[in-house]
Amino acid sequence: MGARAVDVPALVDSARAGTPRAVARLVSLVEDAHPALREVMAALVPHAGRAWVIGLTGAPGVGKSTSTSLLISAFRGRGLRVGVLAVDPSSPFSGGALLGDRIRMQDRPHDPGVYIRSLATRGHLGGLSAATPQAIRVLDAAGFDVVLVETVGVGQSEVEIAGLADTSVVLLAPGMGDGIQAAKAGILEIGDVFVVNKADHPGAEATVHDLRRMVSLAERAAPGGWRPPVVRTAALQRVGLDRLMQALDKHRAHLDETGELCRRRERRAADEIEQLALERLRTRLEAVEGQDGLGALSAALAAGRIDPYAAVDVLLAHADR
Amino acid sequence: MGARAVDVPALVDSARAGTPRAVARLVSLVEDAHPALREVMAALVPHAGRAWVIGLTGAPGVGKSTSTSLLISAFRGRGLRVGVLAVDPSSPFSGGALLGDRIRMQDRPHDPGVYIRSLATRGHLGGLSAATPQAIRVLDAAGFDVVLVETVGVGQSEVEIAGLADTSVVLLAPGMGDGIQAAKAGILEIGDVFVVNKADHPGAEATVHDLRRMVSLAERAAPGGWRPPVVRTAALQRVGLDRLMQALDKHRAHLDETGELCRRRERRAADEIEQLALERLRTRLEAVEGQDGLGALSAALAAGRIDPYAAVDVLLAHADR
Numbered sequence: 001m002g003a004r005a006v007d008v009p010a011l012v013d014s015a016r017a018g019t020p021r022a023v024a025r026l027v028s029l030v031e032d033a034h035p036a037l038r039e040v041m042a043a044l045v046p047h048a049g050r051a052w053v054i055g056l057t058g059a060p061g062v063g064k065s066t067s068t069s070l071l072i073s074a075f076r077g078r079g080l081r082v083g084v085l086a087v088d089p090s091s092p093f094s095g096g097a098l099l100g101d102r103i104r105m106q107d108r109p110h111d112p113g114v115y116i117r118s119l120a121t122r123g124h125l126g127g128l129s130a131a132t133p134q135a136i137r138v139l140d141a142a143g144f145d146v147v148l149v150e151t152v153g154v155g156q157s158e159v160e161i162a163g164l165a166d167t168s169v170v171l172l173a174p175g176m177g178d179g180i181q182a183a184k185a186g187i188l189e190i191g192d193v194f195v196v197n198k199a200d201h202p203g204a205e206a207t208v209h210d211l212r213r214m215v216s217l218a219e220r221a222a223p224g225g226w227r228p229p230v231v232r233t234a235a236l237q238r239v240g241l242d243r244l245m246q247a248l249d250k251h252r253a254h255l256d257e258t259g260e261l262c263r264r265r266e267r268r269a270a271d272e273i274e275q276l277a278l279e280r281l282r283t284r285l286e287a288v289e290g291q292d293g294l295g296a297l298s299a300a301l302a303a304g305r306i307d308p309y310a311a312v313d314v315l316l317a318h319a320d321r
Numbered sequence: 322m323g324a325r326a327v328d329v330p331a332l333v334d335s336a337r338a339g340t341p342r343a344v345a346r347l348v349s350l351v352e353d354a355h356p357a358l359r360e361v362m363a364a365l366v367p368h369a370g371r372a373w374v375i376g377l378t379g380a381p382g383v384g385k386s387t388s389t390s391l392l393i394s395a396f397r398g399r400g401l402r403v404g405v406l407a408v409d410p411s412s413p414f415s416g417g418a419l420l421g422d423r424i425r426m427q428d429r430p431h432d433p434g435v436y437i438r439s440l441a442t443r444g445h446l447g448g449l450s451a452a453t454p455q456a457i458r459v460l461d462a463a464g465f466d467v468v469l470v471e472t473v474g475v476g477q478s479e480v481e482i483a484g485l486a487d488t489s490v491v492l493l494a495p496g497m498g499d500g501i502q503a504a505k506a507g508i509l510e511i512g513d514v515f516v517v518n519k520a521d522h523p524g525a526e527a528t529v530h531d532l533r534r535m536v537s538l539a540e541r542a543a544p545g546g547w548r549p550p551v552v553r554t555a556a557l558q559r560v561g562l563d564r565l566m567q568a569l570d571k572h573r574a575h576l577d578e579t580g581e582l583c584r585r586r587e588r589r590a591a592d593e594i595e596q597l598a599l600e601r602l603r604t605r606l607e608a609v610e611g612q613d614g615l616g617a618l619s620a621a622l623a624a625g626r627i628d629p630y631a632a633v634d635v636l637l638a639h640a641d642r
Contacts, residue, residue, distance in 0.1 A: 037630075038628070038630040041628045041629050041630060042628035042630070042631070045622070045625050045627070045628045045629075046625050047625075048625060049623070049624075049625055059380075059381065134629075262623070265623040266616075266619045266620050266623045267619070268623070269618075269619035269620070269622035269623040269629075270615050270616070270618075270619035272619075272622070272629050273615060273618055273619055273622065273629055273632045273633055273636060274603070274606060274607075274615060276629055276630065276633045277606055277633045277636055277637055277640075278599055278602065278603060278606075280633060280637065281599065281602045281637075282595070282599060285595060285598055285599075286595075294591050294594060294595060295587075295591070297590075297591075297594055298587045298588070298590035298591035298593075298594055299587050299590070301366070301590035301593070301594065302370070302583070302586040302587045302589070302590040303370075304366050304367050304368075304369060304370055306366070307359070307362045307363035307366045308362055308366075308455075308590075308593050308594055308597055309358075309359040309362060309363070309597065310363070311594045312594055312597045312598045312601060315594060315598055316598055316601065316602075319598075320641070
């Protein structure tokens with residue numbers, strides 16, 4: 001099944017013509033790390049690089065999906081096509097994204113200018129880090145003007161992914177011990193725009209204040225760059241959307257004026273290449289068999305008969321040929 | 322500074338004699354991926370393998386730290402020494418664990434039978450996956466009978482780490498949309514014991530019910546193995562600790578009787594070896610310079626002049642020599 005033949009040129013043409021099923025099929029090939037992916041990416045690369053990639057990160061419950069929904073409306077109002085990738089921490093065992101987000105976000109079934117898709121990583125050894133830039137490329141090359149990437153933003157890998165967007169939006173909500181949690185997960189450092197959602201809830205003012213203080217402390221340490229704005233919204237009540245859009249536009253202008261857009265995209269490309277290379281090397285490591293293979297070495301390490309670095313020496317000596 | 326000389330044999334002796342400062346120094350060497358780590362691990366391996374490694378995973382706010390605190394008391398009551406590792410998603414930019422958990426958990430400063438430490442990953446390219454098994458080995462070899470590993474359990478990498486414990490405890494709390502969130506993060510599949518904490522809150526009964534249903538569905542799919550119990554606690558009120566300890570003991574007996582303990586430890590060892598090997602390979606990739614280096618290749622990919630797989634071919638051709 002994994003090796004089912006794929007007519008790549010036809011599929012790519014069809015996706016570029018705006019057929020949702022073709023886009024969906026391409027994202028599935030990414031998820032599965034399908035053998036045809038190499039040909040797919042080669043076909044897409046020349047058409048990519050036009051979309052504005054916006055990352056949305058925040059802990060469960062801060063209102064990411066509602067905010068995403070609002071942003072879709074706002075960009076649609078400008079006549080732009082919007083693609084959304086909901087990046088789920090994939091189950092390491094069952095290997096699938098569950099239905100939650102998919103169901104909640106599919107409330108625009110009839111608008112061909114919007115495509116929403118959750119992303120799992122069934123095939124990629126490198127997990128989300130390998131799959132996400134490729135899935136972004138699919139939507140980008142398919143002609144979506146804006147690609148919104150929604151991540152949970154608590155784990156390290158999700159934070160890294162969010163950091164690879166052109167513009168990273170970090171969502172917080174009052175209460176929830178967000179301050180420390182946010183800082184721990186590193187999302188403070190990746191935020192280009194901070195949103196304090198649920199601004200009608202108690203404690204919103206304090207959260208905004210804390211964030212502004214942290215942003216200004218960071219700026220004192222590294223002056224002259226972009227100073228991330230802190231925007232208040234109440235997404236459920238559709239409040240604050242104009243302020244958020246202004247902040248996004250301002251950051252987009254900053255990216256263009258300073259050459260930062262280019263730098264970020266090169267960083268994203270570097271990450272993608274490195275993840276794919278490591279994936280290939282990992283396959284080589286796992287293919288080593290017998291006494292010098294991972295199975296025998298890990299049994300020896302668990303039994304205290306070898307140290308982990310000596311085991312790596314043995315394994316690499318074989319994997320290198 | 323990274324290359325500061327370390328008297329490894331003295332440090333290891335001192336850690337094994339129970340000196341907290343020596344243990345702390347060894348964990349710091351792990352965090353920094355210090356050059357002396359190779360010697361450190363070789364010295365520790367023969368003394369490791371005695372501790373019972375228990376993972377505690379759950380989203381922020383479910384009461385992990387309070388539960389950890391209770392477990393410490395219970396194991397101390399049995400006269401056992403307890404080491405705790407709080408695995409923080411490290412900030413990818415500032416590279417440090419913040420103070421939150423450290424402060425909250427340091428409420429037993431005078432008990433030499435307890436050692437609590439948060440773990441960051443400043444030096445390891447492989448992040449938490451590379452550092453955690455090594456930090457566990459430090460506490461194990463230093464003579465702690467039980468090592469509790471606390472992880473946030475939302476991101477993929479944290480879930481993977483929790484899955485490497487001898488016994489994985491998954492904490493949930495009523496409400497919070499835990500059901501879907503838990504399943505998405507894959508923590509349902511790794512739980513050996515489920516704890517519904519805050520059992521005095523509304524919705525606790527429903528959460529317990531949902532979990533039991535999911536556990537029994539999973540058992541129908543793979544019968545004959547361990548059936549994860551679902552335990553109710555109210556950690557703040559110190560309710561349910563006896564039930565939790567019983568469940569843990571039962572799982573421990575299961576591990577010993579079935580040989581599963583050995584299998585899990587070999588899996589942990591395999592993961593450690595693989596992470597260290599990939600780390601070394603990554604260093605090689607990043608050392609390639611010039612036209613065939615990661616910088617030039619990622620610029621070409623971002624500009625649409627090369628596809629990612631072709632870039633990997635070029636990079637690996639050089640990294641392999």
